[in-house]
Amino acid sequence: MTNSSMKIKIIYTYAVAILSLVLIMSGCVPGLELATEDRSVPDRYFSESDSTNVVDIQWRSFFADTTLISLIDTALKHNKELNITLQEIKISRNEVRERKGEYLPFVALGAGAEVEKVGEFTRDGAVEENLDIEPDVKFPEPLSDLQFGAYASWEVDIWKKLRNAKEAALQRYLSSIEGMNFMVTNLIAEIAESYYELLALDNLLEIVDRNAKIQAHALNVVKQQKNAAWLTQLAVYRFNAQLLNTQNLQYEIRQRIIESENRISFLTGRYRKAIPRDSRSLFMLEVDSISAGIPSQLLVNRPDIRQAEMDLVAAHLDIKVARANFFPSLDITAGIGFQAYAPNLLISPESMAYNLAGEIMAPLINRNAIKAAYSSAGAKQIQAAYNYEQTILNAHVDVLNQLAQLDNFSRSYQTKYQEVSILTESVAIANNLFNSARADYAEVLLTQKEALDSKMELIEIRLKQLQAKVNVYRALGGGWK
Numbered sequence: 001m002t003n004s005s006m007k008i009k010i011i012y013t014y015a016v017a018i019l020s021l022v023l024i025m026s027g028c029v030p031g032l033e034l035a036t037e038d039r040s041v042p043d044r045y046f047s048e049s050d051s052t053n054v055v056d057i058q059w060r061s062f063f064a065d066t067t068l069i070s071l072i073d074t075a076l077k078h079n080k081e082l083n084i085t086l087q088e089i090k091i092s093r094n095e096v097r098e099r100k101g102e103y104l105p106f107v108a109l110g111a112g113a114e115v116e117k118v119g120e121f122t123r124d125g126a127v128e129e130n131l132d133i134e135p136d137v138k139f140p141e142p143l144s145d146l147q148f149g150a151y152a153s154w155e156v157d158i159w160k161k162l163r164n165a166k167e168a169a170l171q172r173y174l175s176s177i178e179g180m181n182f183m184v185t186n187l188i189a190e191i192a193e194s195y196y197e198l199l200a201l202d203n204l205l206e207i208v209d210r211n212a213k214i215q216a217h218a219l220n221v222v223k224q225q226k227n228a229a230w231l232t233q234l235a236v237y238r239f240n241a242q243l244l245n246t247q248n249l250q251y252e253i254r255q256r257i258i259e260s261e262n263r264i265s266f267l268t269g270r271y272r273k274a275i276p277r278d279s280r281s282l283f284m285l286e287v288d289s290i291s292a293g294i295p296s297q298l299l300v301n302r303p304d305i306r307q308a309e310m311d312l313v314a315a316h317l318d319i320k321v322a323r324a325n326f327f328p329s330l331d332i333t334a335g336i337g338f339q340a341y342a343p344n345l346l347i348s349p350e351s352m353a354y355n356l357a358g359e360i361m362a363p364l365i366n367r368n369a370i371k372a373a374y375s376s377a378g379a380k381q382i383q384a385a386y387n388y389e390q391t392i393l394n395a396h397v398d399v400l401n402q403l404a405q406l407d408n409f410s411r412s413y414q415t416k417y418q419e420v421s422i423l424t425e426s427v428a429i430a431n432n433l434f435n436s437a438r439a440d441y442a443e444v445l446l447t448q449k450e451a452l453d454s455k456m457e458l459i460e461i462r463l464k465q466l467q468a469k470v471n472v473y474r475a476l477g478g479g480w481k
Contacts, residue, residue: 032378035385041295053293055301055478067277068195072188078269085180092173099166111148146346149337161324168317175310181303181480189474191267193467198260200463202279205253207455215243242445287465290472298395301477308391315384322377325370328362398475406468413465416458423451
């Protein structure tokens with residue numbers, strides 16, 4: 001065996017040994033504790049079990065009020081927070097494109113020019129002095145170096161690290177879309193709640209205004225009776241104080257109306273303007289029982305659950321990416337072009353230059369950073385699993401609470417309505433008894449106050465009833481489809 005063959009064999013043996021060592025060392029991946037998410041949910045919300053679900057109704061059909069529909073349409077176009085989220089989605093989409101390009105070869109075109117003059121008393125200077133760059137042609141001084149060509153680099157995705165990173169970015173992009181859908185659901189619900197509150201405040205103001213007029217008339221009657229020596233000044237003061245208290249409520253309600261209008265304007269992305277509305281529709285809106293379906297439908301209908309699920313998938317992929325860092329990476333570089341010292345020689349066949357190189361690298365020593373990143377990826381996966389489970393639990397509790405509110409406020413409304421009817425009649429009876437001197441003014445004042453309070457409470461209950469209906473629709477995942 002010749003010396004050259006022996007050297008080649010020794011180099012080959014060392015190369016195989018080093019490569020084997022690299023593979024063995026890179027294969028020592030530490031164990032990792034992961035979590036398996038619990039996707040189980042109860043079979044039903046309460047005693048009923050029906051797959052019919054109100055979320056199948058599009059929000060334009062769910063809300064029958066044309067003014068409310070117009071406000072929601074405006075908000076979906078101009079709400080600032082929603083538009084900010086849309087830009088975040090575009091950023092996530094660009095990240096997917098960026099990740100996709102990482103596992104494809106990078107190819108670039110380039111050109112360069114260089115002028116160099118080396119010292120004569122150096123090795124390069126001596127070589128140039130004693131050699132001809134062409135037959136009977138000395139090296140020019142200074143020496144130009146002109147080149148152009150194509151260059152490529154490629155990290156071969158052996159362990160699917162780059163593909164998994166791209167897939168993780170895709171899942172986060174889809175997650176951001178679900179986040180936007182969840183925002184749309186909440187935005188629609190918030191506008192509906194604010195709109196119904198505005199209707200309720202209008203009715204409150206109307207009741208207070210009407211009662212203020214009634215109390216003002218009663219005060220005049222009491223003053224006349226006082227002048228006739230039938231009553232004392234104390235009665236006048238008591239009736240006057242009640243009137244002032246009612247008038248004070250007017251200012252408070254007007255302030256709440258302004259704030260509600262401003263809130264709706266803010267949600268619709270515009271400056272304050274009058275909101276046309278029919279306040280009488282507050283008591284004409286139907287509040288029927290809502291079909292809630294079954295809890296397992298939340299996994300499909302609630303955007304926040306879908307968002308948490310996609311974040312969990314991305315966390316699993318991040319672990320694969322972090323694991324791949326323990327294994328060798330293969331990088332390939334190549335280039336082809338022309339290089340010469342003079343422009344007229346640049347495109348001649350003899351000026352062609354090319355290179356091809358491959359490099360395999362694996363971490364052997366001081367892999368703490370890789371281990372830390374791998375451990376962090378595992379912790380984030382566990383965190384994402386808990387977040388997914390918590391989101392499902394929160395959604396289920398949310399639906400239970402809203403269904404209970406809708407039922408209880410509907411019952412409460414019927415009870416309070418009967419109370420209002422009784423107290424309204426009591427006011428008329430108390431006034432008649434007072435005018436006939438069979439009841440004192442304190443009974444009249446108390447009855448009027450109780451009647452006013454009950455009417456205001458009736459409107460508040462009606463508002464909560466309508467808002468509960470909206471919140472059941474929101475909690476079930478309605479509004480974004």
